[in-house]
Amino acid sequence: MRLLYVEDNERLAQNTSASLQANGFIVDCVHCGEDAVHSARSYDYDAIILDLGLPDMEGLSVLRSIKAAKPEVPFIICTARDALEDRIKGLDAGSDDYIVKPFDAAELLARIRAVLRRPGGALGVTLMAGNITFDTSCRSVEIGGTPAHLSRRERDLLELFMRRKGRILSRDTIENALYGFDEPPTPNAIEVATHRLRRKLADMGASVAIHTLRGIGYFLDDDGA
Amino acid sequence: MRLLYVEDNERLAQNTSASLQANGFIVDCVHCGEDAVHSARSYDYDAIILDLGLPDMEGLSVLRSIKAAKPEVPFIICTARDALEDRIKGLDAGSDDYIVKPFDAAELLARIRAVLRRPGGALGVTLMAGNITFDTSCRSVEIGGTPAHLSRRERDLLELFMRRKGRILSRDTIENALYGFDEPPTPNAIEVATHRLRRKLADMGASVAIHTLRGIGYFLDDDGA
């Protein structure tokens, strides 16, 4: 679950993104509008948290630029209370959420989860593939009815595969989904991660498996489901 | 999928083109504007990545020279952040993309893919010929509805034939499409490659086939489609 966090106040950015990370999100943090537009164009985010008081660009024009390219990405707008009225009015209220500063991490988290849980959002669905069930709201996994012990990476990876069941995932796609851009892994890291996940799936008698397409990527069985 | 990469910084050029190659692109790397214009005239590239800080020529005039000869080739411009405004302004914004230095390989890749996916671009289309489908976005192939296991070369070759379905491809054309200019194969290599592809197509019951024109080249059936 990958987020883009746009906030020019370094200190606040640090703290908040630490909290988000502690809650299992991959967070890319940028400090100006230009970088934000850039990153949003280059990567797929599950949600974007946007502070409106940016130094270089009018916040809403950042939003518009990004929406133009990726209309489906949900936004959470951060703004000071007094600036609230006039700015928020400009938004398509139905598609996004906002939060007034100062806010605490728990509230932001709740908002993010809420936004992700919306129809079409990334949360709140139970994914199924063969005899595997993945509950995306509490992030628990069952294989053949018994709960599976997966580590964070393994869960993230499995979730990714299950969301894109049957579709081919390139190494890049996987890397982008699992790692923020300030934690670049060796190519091998992904091999190791899939290996570990594969073994757990096999050990627990999963009826689907991850297949390799040499030179292209990986995909999850789609037939048994 | 062949790229021309114009970058005078040797070190950067090395690293970046290695990443591109690792992602399945054929990369020709040149270090000055003159070579760039030259190569772009001599070969067909799917995209050109152009650094604006070249020693011998003004970057944009390189762009213009090439565009004059091959107007359809998409460009991705690399530039330092401070030089961005005034230079990019000169571009026909709709037809090209740009990326600010420093960038990481993943971002460049994303840009390239985005550019290739544009209408008229090389990616994002599903090619069809007889009972063969070639999904150019994830580079997967199905024959008669079942996924085909093809190696990288085989896929590249098939893609080439399917893009030019019914047209005749000389050995040279094939060689230029599949091999960068620093990896020259024996003439025979292409024979072997087509042979292997032919066998897989036949084994999987493809309804189209690759035909030989002695002394001229090869072509893919066009009737059954």
Next chain:
DNA sequence: ACCCGGCTTACAGAAGACTTACAGCTGACG
């Protein structure tokens, strides 16, 4: 019947993916 161009096969080097082992880090618990 001969020759040239393409086809086929076998093989070896290279590239890619899989495994295993290890070490740093984190987080829980005493």
Next chain:
DNA sequence: CGTCAGCTGTAAGTCTTCTGTAAGCCGGGT
């Protein structure tokens, strides 16, 4: 505050698959 267990990325070694080369074969055209 220290210790311990588990997670995760790195690195190195192994195994598999791919791919170009070389060498011989086949077949059509002259």
